[in-house]
Amino acid sequence: MSEAVKEPSMLMQKEMIARNYEAITSKHETGRKVSSTFVPGNLNELLMCFDIVNNLPEINAIQGGMRKASGGFIMEAEKSGHSEDVCTYVKADIGQMAKGNIAPNGKPFPAPDVLLLSYTGCYTFMKWFELLRAEYKCPTLMLHVPYEGDGHATKNMRDYIVKQLKEVVIPGLEQVSGVKFDIDRLRGYLRASARAEDNLVWCLEQGKNKPSPIDAYFGGVYYIGPIFTAFRGTEDAVTYYETLRREVQERIDARQGPLTPEGTNFNDQKYRLVVEGPPNWTHFREFWKMFYDEGAVVVASSYTKVGGMYDQGFRHDPDNPLESLADYCLGCYTNRNLPTRVDILAKYIEEYEADGLLINSIKSCNSFSAGQLMLMKEVERRTGKPSAFIETDLVDPRYFSAANVKNRLESYFQMIEQKRQGARSAA
Template identity: 70%
Template sequence: MKWFEILQGEYGCPMVMLHVPYQGDGVITQSMRRYVVEQLRNKVIPLLEQVSGKSYDEDRLKEMLARSAAAEDDLVAVLESAKNVPSPIDAYFGGVYYIGPIFTAFRGTEETIDYYGALRAEVDERVSQGKGPITPDGEIQEERYRVVVEGPPNWTNFREFWRMFAEDGAVVVASSYTKVGGVYDFGFRHDPSRPLESLADYCMGCYTNLNLPSRVDMLTRYVEDYAADGLLINSVKSCNSFSAGQLMILREVEQRTGKPGGFIESDLVDPRYFSAANIKNRLESWFQMIEQRRA
């Protein structure tokens, strides 16, 4: 379904599509980069100039990219703080709050730098005090399970979903969802010296634009580097960019790490697919598997 064409017809507004090549071979080639840059220069920028009444200012873009790169350094430090035991953050449920500003309208602003600087300082303090993550129901006092989660969270029952983990002392130390807006912890930074090329690389490097072998490599590394007890997949109905290939990903990560995998199902936006009892039962079974592997 052509979602954005439908919205264009509904609201009678201008629309431009940026086509981003998929990393089918696991790399970004120069021809892929050139293709995206040409679209930005010849289609996206002219339309935005027309709609906004403002001319493209590359010097201002460079300044914003430099601020983005500075904030990205702090974001990576926050996410990698989960390598500590106990982890001071939850990198899935809490992580969605951490990625929000830089993945949306605040990217490139001074406010973003202020936010991530303050967040990093707070997380560093929690590390020094040996504290676990804060949840809506309070601080997790005992970290019993360290898990990696693949897939988006359930937004319709977000707090209830989070509570299922927190009640059992399960802390998410790394997640793929926090990388849908950039894989900064694997080295990418916005580069003001090559502004449009940097934007192109950013678009092509986001998690759901990676091929399945690259996703397996990333999740395997998370399980190993963050001393996780296993990989859990939350398979949703409304995002094929995530759900396609997840069972293969689960089995491959299990085989590489020797850690048990878990599989639950819900949805991003449709509450009919959220069965609290079913999810709770599957989580409990998976936690029991983890305990058995430890024995």
């Protein structure tokens, strides 16, 4: 397969990622401290207040998947006793550690100075950090985020998180880094976050256009990268989202669809979909191609909200810095209950005028996969639009069957066509 064609924003993001890996792996030369933390509910702006470099194990697992290395890492972890049913992000990370723990830049990952866990709906994160703590024996800071079981956050939940930030997380980061916390510095980072978030939301909402100038699932992976990881709160992220917005606007002006990896604009859009669940990373381009070959564009997705529900109105707020961090953690998609997720998906189908809901059920990811059949049936009942179900995995190549996925997609598009014909006949 030829090299994927990339837009300026994608090249900019690639350089940002490379610089971050260089900062992580040059820790011993620079003396900077390194944290390990997760994407949903991460406290990147707070970490920057202590000059701590942010390393994210999920992103490392994704990088391994896209580089076709994760399969070997997973098998290495299973040899040491990890079950086939364990999250493959975890096994990819553990296996990578056993095989030298080499970063994408070819240099070894250093041991983290602190493990920072913002628990947001995925219990596997806690077990993952237990394994990392046993390996690295470094300080571990846990920010417990209450689950929105009743469908909304309360003042008590927010106050509980702020109390932990003040009494546990911030003192712990001060001790690890030797840097005194400066709330005005945090305010500055949050101000930059909000600017970037405004432009991200604008870009995602352009999926309402016909043709859609974006793909909110496969292309969306690139759109959300900086805001979900080690760059939220930086001027680099602000510049990235300004660049992305210009690119999307240019496509709107030219009435063009998103750019495919082959370098062509995807203009012949026959089906508009909302997609639930993460993508498969080991066969990412092949998976994506199955959609645009059939004329299917994703106009909205839940995966682009896993690191923050910005399109629901949330912005990091420099006037209420710690409270804002608490609200961010509480509102992540994986911290929302199933009825709330149904509301979100049904609203996307209506607002983006989608033809239906497609669920990619991830074998080893309970945070997304639990309850998805109920989601599918309820969204279908509420919207009257057909839904479908495919199955892959995150970074385990053994659970990607191209033939099965292709067959199910083709059947689903036939179902949409039948629904359209029925509607025309009734009219």
